[in-house]
Amino acid sequence: MKRIVFVCTGNTCRSPMAEALFRAKTQGQGYEIRSAGVAAYDGQPASVHAIQVMKERGIEHDHKSTRLSEELIEWSDVILTMTNSHKQAILDYFPAVKDKVFTLREFVGVEGYGDIADPFGGALEDYRRCAAEIEESLDMLLEVFVQKRFRES
Template sequence: MTRVLFVCTGNTCRSPMAEAILKSKNLPGIEVKSAGVYAMDGSAASENTRKVLAEHGIVFDSHQASMLNDELVSWTSYIITMTASHKAAVISMFPDAAGKIFTLKEFAIGNSKSDIADPFGGPIEQYRHTYNEMNDMMIKIIQRLQTENR
């Protein structure tokens, strides 16, 4: 079983969107969760996140934000962050997990210099752009996970 944990700041926009996209693929042997480095436990996914996911046939209404914690770090095979600064924050919080922490683009295409921009507070078009960017990267992530899951 491969376990993936997506991490962003508040666990209301990017990381739940990534979680929902990967979960929607219904891949056997892969479990997915998300968390935030500064999340308020119990917060819902942002309205625009839910709207954009719904535009793609993904219902994600029951999401509740989670603060990154020891239990999630122990649970996961990979921690995939949205930005290099998230990666640095997670490494400083959980240095023993450094070997399983990657940015999304680093994990997908080996590019650790490029981040997934935060659409928080922006118009729905920004959320659509974020969705499209992550969905494109998810193809590469899935290929890597399936290769490693054999």
């Protein structure tokens, strides 16, 4: 799985942070990473707090929002959503891709409530908490990919 799309609602908070964080973690490892929103308006910048939280982590990310499209779905190997409702929205419109759409937390094996809370409209600390939760899940995602490669070799 080399082509990953992270998905949230408006593609201005959670999925851009996931995209930027995972790109930073996997630099030079051959992953292609994008993000999109199920209800995004194309061309919107990431939220001010999302940009600030990424800068605090030493990551520059000049993000412009993208609405999830059929082309992006076809391009991807795996689609990782921030909530179960995002996953369900994708499956409602594109039921044939059920084998490659998961919540991020589901994909990495987190049991129980798997949604990553939306910090939109919240304080900077809400974005920091959200980024930490995403980063924890991305570290687990890397482990899943390492284990998958080991099993395939």
